[in-house]
Amino acid sequence: MNLEKMGEKRGLGSWSTGFCDCFSDCTSCCLTMWCPCVSFGRVADIVDRTNSCCVQGTIFCLLGGFSPFLSLYSCIYRTKLREQYGIEGNRCKDCIASCLCPRFSICQEYRELQARGFDVSAGWKGNVQVGSRGVTTVPAVQGGMSR
Known part of the structure; x- marks a missing residue:
């Protein structure tokens, strides 16, 4: 798995699944419906390319009372x-989707990352580790080792 290729833009395309296709993936659907902070944290972790799942999920949860x-x-x-x-798409459509149906929006984002080859539950760090396992040889040291 090449993380750089997963992150490439291929021109403007459409979402891999529809906005209301939540039940095409019951696992992410149930997770998002019952624990949206976890789904959001995982998506934000990969989008930011950091190890911030817990931080983002906590912020999402804390903001939950302030719609x-x-x-x-x-x-x-x-x-x-x-x-x-x-x-x-555009920011206006993003805001409408996030305001009117936040769980459907997060679920679609989750499915999009899965469709692009990410194991969303592993987060960014987990995907990087899986992607780097393809290294099968140790690079040769030129000139031998010296002190």
């Missing part, structure tokens, strides 16, 4: 994901 801020926060990550992977 306008939660929707805005979710919208920011939907826009980041869409722009990173060259998916057609």
